[in-house]
Amino acid sequence: AQKVTQAQTEISVVEKEDVTLDCVYETRDTTYYLFWYKQPPSGELVFLIRRNSFDEQNEISGRYSWNFQKSTSSFNFTITASQVVDSAVYFCALSEKWTDKLIFGTGTRLQVFP
Amino acid sequence: DTAVSQTPKYLVTQMGNDKSIKCEQNLGHDTMYWYKQDSKKFLKIMFSYNNKELIINETVPNRFSPKSPDKAHLNLHINSLELGDSAVYFCASSQDKQGFGTEAFFGQGTRLTVV
Numbered sequence A: 001a002q003k004v005t006q007a008q009t010e011i012s013v014v015e016k017e018d019v020t021l022d023c024v025y026e027t028r029d030t031t032y033y034l035f036w037y038k039q040p041p042s043g044e045l046v047f048l049i050r051r052n053s054f055d056e057q058n059e060i061s062g063r064y065s066w067n068f069q070k071s072t073s074s075f076n077f078t079i080t081a082s083q084v085v086d087s088a089v090y091f092c093a094l095s096e097k098w099t100d101k102l103i104f105g106t107g108t109r110l111q112v113f114p
Numbered sequence B: 001d002t003a004v005s006q007t008p009k010y011l012v013t014q015m016g017n018d019k020s021i022k023c024e025q026n027l028g029h030d031t032m033y034w035y036k037q038d039s040k041k042f043l044k045i046m047f048s049y050n051n052k053e054l055i056i057n058e059t060v061p062n063r064f065s066p067k068s069p070d071k072a073h074l075n076l077h078i079n080s081l082e083l084g085d086s087a088v089y090f091c092a093s094s095q096d097k098q099g100f101g102t103e104a105f106f107g108q109g110t111r112l113t114v115v
Helices: none
Strands: A003-007 A011-016 A017-020 A024-026 A032-041 A044-054 A059-061 A065-068 A075-081 A087-097 A102-104 A108-113 B004-007 B009-014 B019-025 B031-037 B043-051 B051-056 B064-070 B072-080 B086-092 B110-114
Touching: A003 A087, A003 A102, A011 A017, A017 A108, A024 A075, A032 A075, A044 A059, A044 A065, A075 A087, A102 B043, B004 B086, B009 B019, B019 B031, B019 B051, B019 B086, B019 B110, B031 B072, B043 B064, B043 B072
Parallel strands: A011 A108, B009 B110
Antiparallel strands: A003 A024, A017 A075, A032 A044, A032 A087, A059 A065, A065 A075, A087 A102, A087 A108, B004 B019, B019 B072, B031 B043, B031 B086, B043 B051, B064 B072, B086 B110
16 A cells, blocks of 8 residues: 655754655555655645656755665655755655555655744 | 636635535646645545546545536535535646656645634
């Protein structure tokens, strides 16, 4: 069965600190996709990144980077030099080829203080 | 132009009423969804339509009835509203089904409060 676990309910950091948001997933499928979404205080859900199960390359986009490790079923998200605008709830999500559902983790609330 | 738009943004209503939330996407996507986000921020899929055909119905009470008049619209009608229906409802769309790993684009959400 699909499952996404984000064990960190809330993280608080001071601006310019690096922070890593953890995501652990469970799936029986060999073909699956992992996502991160951001939900700022305004409430909308913003797509950040997608990885497929066959591509374990890490990815960097500006201050954001993602570490995908199949061996530990993890897809962690790191924000370098955090900024106040990074304050949001971040969701990790998983979709499987055969179930056609996007399953979300419970989210991690990140608060960045000036 | 807003890619996925929902109306209304806020909805306050009494128990027992019937209400509808409308959703439209102008992205030309084939698949549309309704998600429910509860007070603890937990997001759960309710329905998924692909080319106007219902493909996912996640054990949602039959008081909830989605309707897709065409590929660009997916409305949600809720009968006999209950207090527990209070939540934020998100509409979303994607180019293809989630099984193909396409990212979903979300509307701004409709905050439903049942009093």
